[in-house]
Amino acid sequence: MIGDIAMPDRVQKAVERLSGQLPLLGRQQALAAEYAAVHRAILRSLANSGRPPGRTAIAAMLSDGAVDEALARLGADDLIVLDAAGREVVGAYPLTTEDTPHHLEVSGVSVNAMCALDALAVAPLFDSSVEVDSRCHVTGAPIRLRVEGEGIAAARPSSQIRVGIAWQNPCGHAAHSMCREMVFLVDEAIALDWQAGDVGAKGLFTLDEALDFAGRFFKPLLS
Secondary structure, eight states: OBTTBOHHHHHHHHHHHHHHHSOHHHHHHTSOHHHHHHHHHHHHHHHHHSSOOOHHHHHHTSTTOOHHHHHHHHHHTTSSEEOTTSSSEEEETTEESSOOSEEEEETTEEEEESSHHHHHHHHHHHTOEEEEEEEOTTTOOEEEEEEETTEEEEEESOTTOEEEEEOOOOSSSGGGTGGGGEEEESSHHHHHHHHTTOTTTEEEEEHHHHHHHHHHHHGGGGO
16 A cells, blocks of 8 residues: 555556556557557567567568558657667667666566666566666666566565656657656665655656556557
């Protein structure tokens, strides 16, 4: 329990709030079936190999082979992030090949997560074992997690690690704006100091809450 609100209710409210700011599922559902399939293939490729599928592989998924058009639509919807030339995929929430503070080993494959919440999303999304190597946003202290499916198997320095979210609408790609304000905080005291009493603008979540939150938000993308 957090105050008078049961954890599932609190988590569901957070999922709904983030879905309003970054409606990934709604955008995916609005796509043509082929484009949605490409999006799911990109997600699976990033998790399975640490890199997105190449243009030839993407072309094979499209009846017209029009890769640029498909990637442009997915990029415009901020379902994926493209390179500066707009031709190659560099990431799809929650995973990226761009450098971030959140480094993952997903069943032996190295890849990065776009934010702290995303780092926790990967294990439940792919029913996998994930090692998270990150740091506290405030102190820089190293944070190490092992996530097995829908459970936290290990947390260092302690289970008191928190995930903080500064609620905001994305400016441009969420990966380069709001994701930078979804952070790990090394313990409750540091987390409360980061929040500074502004519970409306900054949310705090235990690791178990954040894992549940991440799974609920991302798992429908592959269903």
